[in-house]
Amino acid sequence: MSWGLEIVKAVGLTIAVFTFLAVVAAMLGVLLERKIGGWIQSRLGPKHVGPQGLLQTVADTIKLLQKEHIAPRAADTAIFNTAPLIVAVAGLLDWIVIPFGPNLIVRDLNIGVVFFAAMASLTVVGILVGGFASNNKYSLLGGLRSASQMISYELPLATALIAVAMQAGTLSTLGIVNAQAQRGWFVFLQFPAFVIFLIAATAEVNRVPFDLPEAESELVAGYFSEYTGMRFALFQLGEYAEMFAMAAMATTLFLGGWRGPILPPVIWFLLKMYLIVFLLMWTRWTFPRLRLDQLLNLSWKLLLPAGLIWILITGFFITFF
Amino acid sequence: MGELAAFIILSAITLASAVVVVTSGNIVRSALSLVPTFLGVTGLYILLQAEFVAGIQVLIYAGAITVLILFVIMLTEGGTGLRVRQTNEQVPLSILAAAVLAVLLVGVLAQAPWPRAAELLPQYTASGIGEALLTNLVLVFEVTSLVLLVALMGAIIVARRER
Amino acid sequence: MQVGLTHFLVVSALLFCLGLYAMLSRRNAVAILMGIELMLNAANINLVAFNKYVAPAALNGQVFALVVITLAACEAGVGLALVMAAYRNLETVHVDEINVMKW
Amino acid sequence: MLLLDWLYVGVFAVVGLGMAALPMAIVWALAPRVAHAQKRLTYESGVVPFGQAWAQFNVRYYLFGLIFVIFDVEVIYLYPWAIVFQRLGKFAFVEMLIFLTILLIGLAYAWRKGALEWA
Secondary structure: OOHHHHHHHHHHHHHHHHHHHHHHHHHHHHHHHHHHHHHHOOOOOOOOOOHHHOOHHHHHHHHHHOOOOOOOOOOOHHHHHHHHHHHHHHHHHHHHHOOOOOOOOOOOOOOHHHHHHHHHHHHHHHHHHHHHHOOOHHHHHHHHHHHHHHHHHHHHHHHHHHHHHHHHOOOOHHHHHHHHHHHOOHHHHOHHHHHHHHHHHHHHOOOOOOOHHHOHHHHOOHHHOOOOHHHHHHHHHHHHHHHHHHHHHHHHHHOOOOOOOOOOHHHHHHHHHHHHHHHHHHHHOOOOOOOHHHHHHHHHHHHHHHHHHHHHHHHHHHHHO | OHHHHHHHHHHHHHHHHHHHHHHOOOHHHHHHHHHHHHHHHHHHHHHOOOHHHHHHHHHHHHHHHHHHHHHHHHHOOHHHHOOOOOEOOOHHHHHHHHHHHHHHHHHHHHHOOOOOOOOOOOOOOHHHHHHHHHOOOHHHHHHHHHHHHHHHHHHHHHHOOOO | OOOOHHHHHHHHHHHHHHHHHHHHHEOEHHHHHHHHHHHHHHHHHHHHHHHHHOOOOOOHHHHHHHHHHHHHHHHHHHHHHHHHHHHHHHOOOEOOOOOOOOO | OHHHHHHHHHHHHHHHHHHHHHHHHHHHHHOOOOOOOOOOOOOOOOOOOOOOOOOOOOOHHHHHHHHHHHHHHHHHHHHHHHHHHHHHOHHHHHHHHHHHHHHHHHHHHHHHOOOOOOO
16 A cells, blocks of 8 residues: 555545535535526526526636635734635535445545534634634624534534434444445434434524524625635635535435435435435525524524434334334 | 654644644634644544544534634633733743743653553544443543533533623 | 654643643633643643553543543633633633732 | 545645635736725725724623533533444443433523523
8 A cells, every 4th residue: 555646546536526516516506506596486597697597607606716805904814814714624524424326435434423523513613713803793793693503503413413323333424324225214214313414404504594694684794794706705615515515414324325226326326415405495495584592492492402312212222122 | 654744744733833822912813723733633643543532622622612712702802802912921931831841741751661562452443432431431421421510500600690 | 763652742742831831821811721721632642642552452541531522621611601700790801910819 | 544544534634725725826816906995994884884893792602602512522422322332232321311311401401590592
């Protein structure tokens, strides 16, 4: 085993995954979001750039690349410039443990699920300091709100992850998918965990109905109000990468990952992932925004106790039956 | 060879960002530098084959404690305290104390004849940790939960404004 | 050259001394707590390093590292709560200005 | 193999940082730079900003952060338990029951004390 070769391979994979995220998650994701939004609200959505508006986000990206970078004079420039990088890289690292197919996984870490939770929690730091460094009232309030929301929903997310890990008896994502080959999709066995995971994942990525941090009508754009051009795009990239990672994780944990008849595994995986993404977008265009106190109550008084009790129930059944 | 390089890089990251943590005049920057410090320590755990501890290090230190520290900075002085003197008049004395301790510790540690065990650590340790916690060290495990409970209660009482 | 126990111990000792320096020289209570976190991290490196090189038969070192992380979290929670309380009552987080018990 | 696994993680972090910073170079090369006095003013709905944004906020944020840290630490003990409890049987389950009960008491206490209320 030669270390040099492995490093070259790892660099290649990083570039591949990053490009995949930028194209499939961010560009296609934004386009889908607008198209689905238009469809749900009986309008057309983007239509002019390219056939059926397919190239709209490509045009947007090129536009953003030419935009001047503006940092407010009052901002703490060093931190201001670092924050989007943290968010983008944390979004990228999530994908290391996602299995696209039996052999299509960057690395099957033995503690895959813990790793996923840890990387998701790193995003909070980027958002918090991004909001702080802007030295803007909306940004700071958005950053604080965002951080308190994300930390509140990290715990229910973790309880769902643990319930699945208990059922599968392993923390590795590949192991969890293989366990579902024998016991059926965990969406049936672990339905409460699935619901908790979906709600918590929606909140983790700050989407409607949990989009308080960037509530356009109250806080301008939340923690990234002051970010322009490519730095704004990096925040968007991180957010969409995170959202797709959550969808991919839901697929892996509950929907049997890449498994399915006839079609090749990757296709199955992407189909299931896009199904969850569609579900998230559907929610976005259907529900109104929650109030901050409702949001926190939902997490602390309902989801967290429910998650812990569900862990006990799962443990009870596995131990005694 | 590769291991040594990784060790040097990780220690350099850890120590360099720790220096920023302890010397920066801007408290937010010092709190933010905690993140690379903790990540560097995470890397050292990996080199020591403590994979699970490494994951927890990121989850708790980088993801939770740093956020809590940032919260408190923003809730107390925040940016308004940026131009305030951060060090007291004991700086020369502290440098001396830290340097003396460093020389002493490094001198002792380098010379001590540490016993070397023959056996090797298992490659993957997460399940081993679980077994140890639930069998031999079960008392530690349960007492930990009590400590957590007491810390939670105490901190709520202290931090809250009684009405 | 192989990476041995001493390497890790030296890094951990240096980290500990940096934490000590922060504790002794900082005025801001939050910065002092950050110094303590660094020192606890240094202790953790030692625990895990001894586990690998000296006593690999059992995983007690790693379990204790987990316990130390737990205690660090409790310490941060309670310590920062005290900082908040002090700030509310005395309007300062600088430990050299918190001197109500001095005479 | 463990080190190899994490070598990938390290490379991902470093190269990912580089790739995320790369567009900045393009921006630096392509984007115009026009100095204008009001451009770098903090945005505050179009009016001239007053005061510092870095003001003090509600202690609530801290309370939620605190409860989060405590429960996050609790949850880390569930991960190793989750993968071994099938092998260890009833004893392990009872231990976790005690552990979780103590922490649910903590949650109930925080709830009762009103630390979970926003208003």
